[in-house]
Amino acid sequence: MAQRDIHLLLTGDELMSGDTVDSNSAMIAQALSAMGQTVAHKVTLGDDRPRLVAALKQASQDARVLIMNGGLGPTQDDLTAELVAAAAGVALVLNAEAERHVREWCAARSIEPNEANLKQAWLPEGAEIIHNPRGSAVGFAIEVAGTLVLTTPGVPGELKAMLPEVCGRALAVTGGEATQRVRFQTFGIGESTAQARIDERSHDWPEDVVLGFRAGMPQLEIKLTAPANSPELGRCREILAGVLGDHILGEDDITLAAALQQVLRDQGKKMVSAESCTGGLIAAMMTAEPGSSAVFEAGFVTYANHIKHSVLGVDEATLETEGAVSEPVVRQMLAGALARSGADIGVAVSGVAGPDGGTPDKPLGTVWLAWGTETEMHTHKTVLPTDRAMFQKLVAAAGLDLIRRQLLGLPKLPHYFSRRAI
């Protein structure tokens, strides 16, 4: 293990029982990442003395910096200060600066510090405090056998406020080489297809540019990481952009809905949705984005057949003869939604989300989509045999993507319809 490694050690019974989802370690990693640092190794343990002692010992052999999170509170199961003192071979002493912080914190709340409050001021001898502007427990920094141990509280708001100092202290000893990153958000291309396309170009792919994937349904994030001084990132970015083509929604954290919102805004257009099987998810995805009122006009969730007729004007005879999951019905749903809303462009979907309702003719996962404008309307049928939640997500996302594609003048039928899977 490298001499500049940063390790994390998270403690707390609630992290082991599954009652709490740990978001602190992601917060720490992101703060470090912004400074070009990465976390090499992360261990999570309950409030368990022998295991914590063993983990501290291991980290002091392997890591240059160990960031501990949790266990700084006032209760008996908060063991961090005691165990770090033991590992450093020093006593636990009343730290004057920490005591002043506790007393000031209590005074600001008009309470008399009790024993539990003051326990938080007993720190390993020689430790420097890490200021906590949000809570009564300070963190501290101390060297243990050549490893800088930095302790932080488990309360997310307190941790967040302390991270600049924590990361600064870590960076001061790791030195740290900055990295550069490119993150593309994509839709409609799977990890294996993307990898296969990139592999075709891999004969001249530089070793110091690392490719990574993050499957965030319905999007796939594809990213490149390289040392700050690598001259190759720009070239790799061009290769990747070429390979991913019109699947790219944008960079960094952009969502499919935000990408569509941007295109609509750029073109001064407004959209409408008419949903059956997705039940409002298309509208909800669009309106989850701030600023959606400028581009999203209305959504019609016409779940029952008689509503498709009465609200959107779908012909009753067509519903009877063709069924709700059919090309003429989605076409009429879209036409009705465009006419009733006055929107420029829209999407309509009707399908069999399941788990019941499939027939030999229209099996589970069958969906008809219609998208476009009054004068340029397209339709397509596909089958997505997956569970209800995934089916709804994929269909809603495809609906948004199809509008995006039409507005941008991209090929009418995307790659994912040719493979049938989205």
Place this chain on the structure above:
Amino acid sequence: MAQRDIHLLLTGDELMSGDTVDSNSAMIAQALSAMGQTVAHKVTLGDDRPRLVAALKQASQDARVLIMNGGLGPTQDDLTAELVAAAAGVALVLNAEAERHVREWCAARSIEPNEANLKQAWLPEGAEIIHNPRGSAVGFAIEVAGTLVLTTPGVPGELKAMLPEVCGRALAVTGGEATQRVRFQTFGIGESTAQARIDERSHDWPEDVVLGFRAGMPQLEIKLTAPANSPELGRCREILAGVLGDHILGEDDITLAAALQQVLRDQGKKMVSAESCTGGLIAAMMTAEPGSSAVFEAGFVTYANHIKHSVLGVDEATLETEGAVSEPVVRQMLAGALARSGADIGVAVSGVAGPDGGTPDKPLGTVWLAWGTETEMHTHKTVLPTDRAMFQKLVAAAGLDLIRRQLLGLPKLPHYFSRRAI
């Protein structure tokens, strides 16, 4: 370390960079906990060969069972099968059962399996597969130096579907003591309020019945765990049910929408939604549940003001003088939605979701709700000063809960409106 320890090893660069918050380990811990098992030790690493090798070696010394999560995918950085094979001292072979699974999975999607797909069928020699009903990558089970290694995919939906088998295999070797559990799903009561109400009854609370909370926005799960032979669980369950009262939606994994669907179904009634600030989320929450077509008639996402008028018949002068976020507007939205859909009961919401749009008169987070029937309609205003996503979730959930309460004849204004926070 005990001989029956269960360890977790999570892999993936996205877990180290802070790009992904790990919810998988909580899911695994909860599933184990339901079987009376706990996770003793958890390590998280990037897609990093030497570190993974070291962690596997350490776990095979310390743990009876090692559950690995991630790294089963089709790309180069998916190292799990290869490294476990090396640790077990066996070759990586094309597993016939896994290959059949991949081919069937591809066939169901009408795609030809490529090399990347088939990579997922190369498993350590002698491994037993763990069936994956949701994805192309199976998990597998193999003994490594006396430690049972169980591998699972990183995609949460796939992991979830595989957990019963994974936990069953773990339990078969750890033995483990059975526990009994009661889990209530609640809405509209906070953890601290629930805890305070329970504390008032704590003088005769038995020691072997453990109370736990799990905040799952918008619901709060409140659970009791006791040894299988404890006679006290029934009594504690009655106390808890009394304390939580009409905040209880049901038991086990029931959602707010499923609870409402059940009440509507029992009473043979159908609902409609008219949404502005929640943008379709009420409809989407209802229709996410299988069977919603029997009870959900239609949803109107009247985002723009002129749509509130043209689609729902809201008076233009009222919109002008009172503004879209006002009592008469939500009342007219609901009346219009009921009339146009023919539904028995419904909810309408209009509010300031932010981040922009607040005024001194109607600050950020202001929302008007109307709910009920043509003859019994109620309205209420509240202020939820939180971020957009949380605001939308809380308002949509309250909308569903208010219909549930009215149908059940519960007090018109729930506890959470008296506190203003939901």
